Amino acid sequence: MTSGENTGVQAAIDASPMSGFQVSIVLLCAAIAMIDGFDTQAIALAAPQIAGAWKVAPAAFGNVFAAGLLGSLVGALVFGVAADRVGRKPSLLVAILLFALVSLLTPFTTSTGALAAVRFLTGIGLGGALPAIISITSEYSPTHRRATIVSLMFCGFPLGAVVGGVSAAFLIPAFGWPSLFYIGSLAPLLLLPVIALAVPESVRFLAQAGNRRAVETILRRMKALAAWDGEMRVGADEPRASIATLFAEGRALGTVILTVTFLLSLMLSYFLVNWWPLIARQAGMPMKSAVLGVAALNIGAIAGCLVIGRLADRRGPALPIGWAYALGAVAIAGIGLSAHSAPLMLTVSAVAGALSIGAQMCVVALGATFYKTALRATGVGWLMGSGRIGAILGPIFGGLLIAAGVSVPNLFLVAGAVSLACALGVFAMGWFVLRAGATAAPAIGAAAPMAGEP
Known part of the structure; x- marks a missing residue:
């Protein structure tokens, strides 16, 4: 085994065909990326309607947009470190719950200041989910297909933006701008239990942590257990993230x-x-x-x-x-x-x-x-x-x-x-x-x- 990484587990993944279990993990991560893209497009398209309803200048929404992006920056940094220390899955679940619940408050705001605060907190959750879904997808992918699979998963973001644009064209005239955010909150809330049940912790993170039983269980679900040589890395000499x-x-x-x-x-x-x-x-x-x-x-x-x-x-x-x-x-x-x-x-x-x-x-x-x-x-x-x-x-x-x-x-x-x-x-x-x-x-x-x- 090479020093510095749990190559035994990765070798088993590389030697085995991509299973339906792995595909489902990638698709669920892509769904989270879609929600991020949907939300990004939704606030941009809802802004003119909100400005008209509140009778404020469109220029006032510069701070609103910036607040969401600043929140994403904070979320990516904080949740990224957390995902390396406590695990990808718990970090992802907390991030999803945060942006789902906070986004639900968006229709109840009545000023650009309140909206900026909500967008900041929503951005923390959305940005916080990205390190987890990218890491999980990478760590369940065979080496020789990793760039393709991670890129395919991240296609969810522009796809979500397209869905957000099409949805806004139909929903805003019919039901008003709040409908975009009700849907944008309902989708992750419905997805949360699915993620909790269907997406395991990263198998390479578990191997790094020395959890042999969990690694064996996941590799069995991946139909890759027979290809595993049983080697694991405890990770005692790894630097703290x-x-x-x-x-x-x-x-x-x-x-x-x-x-x-x-x-x-x-x-x-x-x-x-x-x-x-x-x-x-x-x-x-x-x-x-x-x-x-x-x-x-x-x-x-x-x-x-x-x-x-x-x-x-x-x-x-x-x-x-x-x-x-x-x-x-x-x-x-x-x-x-x-x-x-x-x-x-x-x-x-x-x-x-x-x-x-x-x-x-x-x-x-x-x-x-x-x-x-x-x-x-x-x-x-x-x-x-x-x-x-x-x-x-x-x-x-x-x-x-x-x-x-x-x-x-x-x-x-x-x-x-x-x-x-x-x-x-x-x-x-x-x-x-x-x-x-x-x-x-x-x-x-x-x-x-x-x-x-x-």
Whole structure:
């Protein structure tokens, strides 16, 4: 057995076909990601209706949006560390219960201040669920399919955003804006007992904790027990999960590169999602085309991440993800040059979503794979929290550019440059961290899972 990781359990997972039990775990994690995407889209689409009902300026909702993203940052960091210390499953259940109950309070708020407070707490729960579902999915996936499966699971987020947009189009005119949040709260409350009964603790977390009986039970349900050699890692010499450990023992460079890449990538995504409709309207597009543009970005992202994830499994993550970001930069710049034609703009938007946003979803899998089991949820939480900072900065940065009178083509040129910067970050990760880990594993140690840790 190699030092530093419970390879016996992972070897059994790798040697066995993907079971229906594992598929059900991934689908349930995807359902949580869908709820996150639904909620993100719901508040954005409900905001104009709330502003009209409360007779407040739409600009007042900037703080509301920022509060939700700030809550997600806090939740990802706090629940990420908790998931590594007490387990993925309890952390996930608490996060789901928190955002379900707090979101239910949304229709009862009567001021933007109260709404911002509710969105902050909701964001803590939503952000807190992400490290757990990403870690669980990663740790129940075979090594050779991990990038594809984690990316597939995370497709739930843009799919939830699309569902949120379609639901808002029907529910708000018929039942008012509160109906979106009643549904958004009911869904996780109904899902909570299903998660509690059907999703076990991560088998690799249990192996790390030395719980042999639980590992045997889960591997039996996975039909992988016969492939297990019985080796386990007690984990007595593992560092206690904390943010500081992400920068120790050779992990610092990889953590810094991934942190910057996540921040820039989420800044780009939220810039596109938040400002695309307004920019399209300023360019003379009808509102229908503006809404369809956001849908095209999300649908393109779903298709793109599946292809990029599969290529990442076959050829390693750096080149497919890096080139997707780089080509996505060209597509994003092309959005601004296609404003004269709605069909062309929608097509280019779908391509941009497939490449740049698809790559962003795949870089989540790269982050999950970079950190070993003992630090995975903490690492993912840190990266998702860093991404939330970018998500806050994206709309602000876009607003400053628009206020400065930057033209539509130049706006998307700047956005394309951000995608190119993400490409450089992923290429640097491949060359300076992953490649170095493959040729000098002792120097990288635990920080080189792509080379030695499954």
